[in-house]
Every structure is written in C-alpha cells, then in structure tokens.
Amino acid sequence: MTREGAGAESPVGGAGVQPSDVTTIRRSPEVLVLGGGIVGLCCAHVLSERGHRVEVLEALRPGSGATGAAAGMISPLVESDFDHTFARTCRTARDLWPAWAEWLAGESSVDLSFSTDGTLVPAYTTAGLQHLDRLQETAERLAENWERLDPDQVRELVPELRDGALAALLLPNEFSVDPAAVVEALRRILLRSGVLIHARRRVVSLRARQNGVDVEGEGWSASCDHVVIATGAGSGAIEGVGNLPIRGVRGQMISFGGFAAHKGPNLRAGGHYALRRGSELLVGATVEKSADDDAVTEAGRDELRDFALELFPGLQWKAVSRHWAGVRPAAPDELPVIGPLHSPRVVIATGHYRNGILLGPWTARVVADLIAHGRSTELPEEFSPNRF
Numbered sequence: 001m002t003r004e005g006a007g008a009e010s011p012v013g014g015a016g017v018q019p020s021d022v023t024t025i026r027r028s029p030e031v032l033v034l035g036g037g038i039v040g041l042c043c044a045h046v047l048s049e050r051g052h053r054v055e056v057l058e059a060l061r062p063g064s065g066a067t068g069a070a071a072g073m074i075s076p077l078v079e080s081d082f083d084h085t086f087a088r089t090c091r092t093a094r095d096l097w098p099a100w101a102e103w104l105a106g107e108s109s110v111d112l113s114f115s116t117d118g119t120l121v122p123a124y125t126t127a128g129l130q131h132l133d134r135l136q137e138t139a140e141r142l143a144e145n146w147e148r149l150d151p152d153q154v155r156e157l158v159p160e161l162r163d164g165a166l167a168a169l170l171l172p173n174e175f176s177v178d179p180a181a182v183v184e185a186l187r188r189i190l191l192r193s194g195v196l197i198h199a200r201r202r203v204v205s206l207r208a209r210q211n212g213v214d215v216e217g218e219g220w221s222a223s224c225d226h227v228v229i230a231t232g233a234g235s236g237a238i239e240g241v242g243n244l245p246i247r248g249v250r251g252q253m254i255s256f257g258g259f260a261a262h263k264g265p266n267l268r269a270g271g272h273y274a275l276r277r278g279s280e281l282l283v284g285a286t287v288e289k290s291a292d293d294d295a296v297t298e299a300g301r302d303e304l305r306d307f308a309l310e311l312f313p314g315l316q317w318k319a320v321s322r323h324w325a326g327v328r329p330a331a332p333d334e335l336p337v338i339g340p341l342h343s344p345r346v347v348i349a350t351g352h353y354r355n356g357i358l359l360g361p362w363t364a365r366v367v368a369d370l371i372a373h374g375r376s377t378e379l380p381e382e383f384s385p386n387r388f
C-alpha cells in the first residue's frame, strides 16, 4: 500500500472509509471532488466511469450532510412551478432514476428501497379539490401520467388515511429512494473502481492555476487537473470560491416505527409529505430559512407530528421514534448553482436545495461534460454561478 493511499478507501487496502492521516496527497489525481454527499459521490462515479482518475475529499464522512437527512422523494411534479426550466430539469432528472437505481442496486448489492408507487395528493376541502384540478391540468399538459381517485379508491389504496377525502390525484411517475442506501451503494462501487474517498479531510482553500488547481486543508495539500466543488451548504466557506451566496436552510424530519413492511404511494398535502420505508413512516419536512444548523427543535417536531396525525389519526397512539435534521444548500433564487467557477478547471455543483437527491445523477452527467468539454448542452443558463 502506498503512503498516499494510507487510511483512505482503496481497492487494495481500504476496508471502508477511514480518516486519512497523510499530510500531503502526493499523487496527482486528475479530478478532486470536494464533498461526499449525493452530488459529490454521483460526480465521482460518473467521472470515474468516463475514465478520469478521481479522489473525493470529505470533511466528515460520506452522507453526513443534507444527503443523510433527506427523505429521498423523487418528486418533480408537486415540488415546483411547472413551466419553469427548473421543473423541466427535475423531470429529466426523474426519468434517469429507474434504470440508474436498478443498476446501482445490482452492482452494489445494496437495497435502495426504490419505490415506484407514485405520489398521492388527497383533497379534503373545496380548495383542495381546486388544487387537484390545477395539478391534473398541468400533468395533462406535460403528458405526465395521472389518475383521479374517488373516495373508495383512496380508502382502498391507503386504508390508514383519514376518512373524508373528497378525491385524490395519483401521480404514478414519482418515486422515492433511501438516500443513505444510495450513499452506501456509491461508496461500494467507487471503492471497487479505485476511487479514493478521504474522510475527515476538510478543504479550507483552493487556487486555480493555468495548469491545475491547488487545494489545501489543515496541514495537508493536494494538486490536480480539475476540482469539483460539491460541498453543499458549506460551499461558500471555502477560500477561493468567492462571494457565492449559498446559505443553509434547515429541514427537520420525524419517523414513526413498528409498522409491518408495506409499500404504498408517497403522500403530499399542504407543503408536507409522508412516505413508508421498511417498518417506518417518514414525515417531513420543515423549511427553516433562518436556521442553518442541524439542531432539532420541539417546534419542528410538533409541526411534523401535527401534520402526520391530521393525515393518519391512528398515529395518536404512537410515539415519534426518530427526529433528525439536515441543512439544505440554497441560493437566493433557490435554483441549483452548476458550472465553471472563475476557471474552466473548477466546476461547482451545489444549491440543490430541496431536490438534491432527485437531481444528483443528472448533475453528475452535466459536471462530467463540463470537465471533459467545458460545456454541457443539458445545463440551463439559469443555473450558472455567474448569475450572482
């Protein structure tokens, strides 16, 4: 084992992600990916598949940022303003998931809990019915599949749901996946393809030169041909990134446990959602624009529990089994920030806000094109880091 590989994940010596104890990464990887969330790991994977030599530098451990806290909804239709470029991108990204999830699960032997049971939006009031009408019209216009369910069909599909739904819209082309499982699957595949993942290696600064990029942390340094900045909400804190207005937006989630394993659609109502995964019901998420840490609060727990009880009255007998939070990376306009940053050798991919799981594989494809060709035909101008 070379000194450079010591303590890092490698196909020769690594048995998992370890803190790296080297003071200098002496080998010169072609691409250093900063950040081991879904965006960084997907980028590392696609870049490695396209023949680049890649290493990942992660401040803590892979999946420890927003990715590890996420619900994993792959839900482009009920998330955003439908006609916007962003919504179109989300649908393109969604379409990549079924084949990619199948491949990822097969290659890694990790169960991703990938669900293709769709999203159900129930309506209990006249205003709720009007919302369904608008959603249905939009789905029709976009040639998205939808199904209008009457109260009996709603009861049959989700028997635990509160009685009295006037109707519901089922969007069958919405999915969900377990983000922690995706991280583990990617970690295994990267390990096998020789991509080193250096844990506990926080990048403090970077500097682009004409022929490469220098990256520094506390007591170590590295050089490479290209850098991908995928450090989520922490991206603005790296010296050399410039005045990028990326902020953290806290999201809290809760879960109820002890259910028999059961599949079923994701449920959406009034800005919140609930989904079944294994023996748990996950309920999310708060959107706290004035909080950029991952602390959990009683108010957050109550907000989510009230929503869950409103939807599933039977939960009143159950205690919340888990309560956690993560910090979403958000730009002021809440659009992703993807593109070359000050130099063609430095590509940033952050600002995925509420849709980083959905957008991860798509982002990686775009980033790999930017590294190889300096441009991507798939990348909307609206996502450029130069817009600030």
Ligand SMILES: Cc1cc2nc3c(=O)[nH]c(=O)nc-3n(C[C@H](O)[C@H](O)[C@H](O)COP(=O)(O)OP(=O)(O)OC[C@H]3O[C@@H](n4cnc5c(N)ncnc54)[C@H](O)[C@@H]3O)c2cc1C
Pocket (backbone or CB within 6 Å): 034, 035, 036, 037, 038, 039, 040, 057, 058, 059, 060, 061, 062, 063, 064, 065, 066, 067, 068, 069, 070, 071, 072, 073, 074, 201, 202, 203, 204, 230, 231, 232, 233, 234, 235, 238, 250, 251, 252, 253, 284, 285, 286, 325, 326, 327, 328, 329, 349, 350, 351, 352, 353, 354, 355, 356, 357, 358, 359
């Ligand atoms: C509660 C909640 C629910 C969510 N639900 C969904 C959902 O259902 N569907 C969906 O699509 N999205 C969801 N999201 C959003 C999604 O989680 C994020 O958009 C996505 O995880 C962002 O991925 P990322 O890789 O950019 O960032 P992160 O996952 O935050 O990864 C960034 C990584 O960079 C590391 N890092 C930071 N600074 C440095 C540094 N200086 N040097 C080295 N490494 C560094 C961090 O430790 C971290 O591991 C949710 C988010 C939250 C909080």
